[in-house]
Amino acid sequence: MNSRRDFFKTAGIAGGAIAAAAVSRVAMAALPEPVLQTKSDTMPPLVPNTGRPYNAVVTLNGWTLPWRMNQGVKEFHLVAEPVVREMAPGMKAHLWGYNGQSPGPTIEVVEGDRVRIFVTNKLPEHTSVHWHGQRLPNGMDGVTGLNQPGINPGKTFVYEFVARRPGTFMYHPHADEMTQMAMGMMGFWVTHPKEKNPLIDEVQRDFCFLLNAYDIDPGSYTPKIMTMLDFNLWTWNSRIFPGIDSLNVRLNDKVRIRFGNLTMTNHPIHLHGHEFQVTGTDGGPTPKGSRWPEVTTDVAVGQMRQIEFVADEEGDWAFHCHKSHHTMNAMGHDVPTMIGVDHRGVAKKISNLIPDYMVMGERGMADMGEMEMPLPDNTAPMMTGQGPFGGVEMGGMFSVLKVRKEQKPGNYENPDWYKHPPGTVAFEWTGSMPEPARFKAESGQSMPLAKPSKKDIEVQIRKPSGHAGH
Numbered sequence: 001m002n003s004r005r006d007f008f009k010t011a012g013i014a015g016g017a018i019a020a021a022a023v024s025r026v027a028m029a030a031l032p033e034p035v036l037q038t039k040s041d042t043m044p045p046l047v048p049n050t051g052r053p054y055n056a057v058v059t060l061n062g063w064t065l066p067w068r069m070n071q072g073v074k075e076f077h078l079v080a081e082p083v084v085r086e087m088a089p090g091m092k093a094h095l096w097g098y099n100g101q102s103p104g105p106t107i108e109v110v111e112g113d114r115v116r117i118f119v120t121n122k123l124p125e126h127t128s129v130h131w132h133g134q135r136l137p138n139g140m141d142g143v144t145g146l147n148q149p150g151i152n153p154g155k156t157f158v159y160e161f162v163a164r165r166p167g168t169f170m171y172h173p174h175a176d177e178m179t180q181m182a183m184g185m186m187g188f189w190v191t192h193p194k195e196k197n198p199l200i201d202e203v204q205r206d207f208c209f210l211l212n213a214y215d216i217d218p219g220s221y222t223p224k225i226m227t228m229l230d231f232n233l234w235t236w237n238s239r240i241f242p243g244i245d246s247l248n249v250r251l252n253d254k255v256r257i258r259f260g261n262l263t264m265t266n267h268p269i270h271l272h273g274h275e276f277q278v279t280g281t282d283g284g285p286t287p288k289g290s291r292w293p294e295v296t297t298d299v300a301v302g303q304m305r306q307i308e309f310v311a312d313e314e315g316d317w318a319f320h321c322h323k324s325h326h327t328m329n330a331m332g333h334d335v336p337t338m339i340g341v342d343h344r345g346v347a348k349k350i351s352n353l354i355p356d357y358m359v360m361g362e363r364g365m366a367d368m369g370e371m372e373m374p375l376p377d378n379t380a381p382m383m384t385g386q387g388p389f390g391g392v393e394m395g396g397m398f399s400v401l402k403v404r405k406e407q408k409p410g411n412y413e414n415p416d417w418y419k420h421p422p423g424t425v426a427f428e429w430t431g432s433m434p435e436p437a438r439f440k441a442e443s444g445q446s447m448p449l450a451k452p453s454k455k456d457i458e459v460q461i462r463k464p465s466g467h468a469g470h
């Protein structure tokens with residue numbers, strides 16, 4: 001993670017460059033200077049130095065957009081533009097986003113703030129911005145053709161409204177949406193409460209990220225935009241594990257995590273080692289009486305979920321989408337399952353025909369994470385990430401919640417792996433192995449079969465191939 005100072009240095013240089021290139025100096029004098037981010041690091045919280053104070057959020061592998069105060073109005077400048085996003089070390093994607101990154105920067109304001117957002121379009125086609133979930137004047141809602149004309153390439157539009165209710169929101173285009181969202185145009189918006197709100201607890205850590213998905217062929221850089229279901233990169237803030245930063249907290253911190261789903265399928269988000277409550281949706285904070293403990297919460301398409309818990313168990317806790325295909329990276333789809341099949345000799349014949357072909361292991365797929373498979377350039381390894389005990393067989397929507405006694409308040413740096421107290425790690429049994437006691441009776445059934453079969457039928461389980469329906 002970079003220091004605040006580095007951030008502004010980077011931002012200043014990049015902002016100057018874009019100003020000179022995009023709009024004339026006279027026009028720029030009235031516009032807030034756009035701030036660019038060139039890295040995919042998780043930036044520290046942007047502590048407000050003007051306006052009402054609040055407890056700033058941390059965007060996973062992202063950042064918060066600085067603003068300027070102009071006669072009591074908070075002014076932001078978003079630039080819609082093609083960007084290069086590092087999705088994981090070794091893999092870059094050519095996406096569309098805002099201010100140098102996809103997703104765009106998080107916008108943080110306070111309930112009651114009057115907000116003015118300048119949106120400059122540097123894309124090759126028109127765009128608009130819809131402020132998902134906000135109460136605002138109809139003409140500011142951003143649906144091209146319905147609420148406003150499209151923002152043509154090279155043009156800047158101004159949106160202005162009062163952030164009327166506290167909560168978590170998203171922003172994304174409502175113009176050629178299929179293309180622009182598939183290319184990564186989206187961002188997070190947090191409206192902090194202006195005073196103590198009985199439904200909004202104070203927390204020590206407040207994280208946010210967007211769930212998104214891409215279809216990028218191994219070896220290529222640009223997402224395919226026609227894909228509806230068969231995505232091969234399941235991302236948090238356009239990053240894939242092991243490229244997603246861990247969520248680092250201090251023992252007994254109250255933690256809030258906000259995530260919004262702008263993919264085309266649902267994601268059951270699962271946290272290990274703790275129970276959480278859903279304390280908010282994109283409709284606002286949930287009534288206290290409606291909350292119950294969970295370890296998994298499903299986020300449907302277009303929804304946001306805000307979870308809260310006390311991080312009172314030390315350790316490195318997995319935090320991931322529970323759809324197993326969403327914790328894998330780009331792979332050869334539609335390959336048959338080879339579990340239990342003796343394919344000695346076959347793999348070599350196939351790889352002579354198709355050089356990059358990967359044969360699913362006959363003992364399952366775990367071997368593949370460890371094998372040094374030759375992959376085309378710019379391809380995310382299928383399952384990677386090295387933990388303290390070996391390879392973590394995950395990809396995609398996976399991260400780690402690190403709970404540490406030693407983590408300083410307000411410090412988000414990544415600590416070393418958890419040091420387990422002696423005797424608290426699962427271990428290999430080396431004693432003798434007794435014969436299993438088998439249950440002797442016939443298997444039960446609710447009624448006798450009308451036509452009992454002559455011989456036993458044994459079925460082989462075969463993993464479904466293909467990715468239809470997710």
Ligand SMILES: [Cu+2]
Nearest residue numbers: 267321323326
């Ligand atoms: Cu998922």
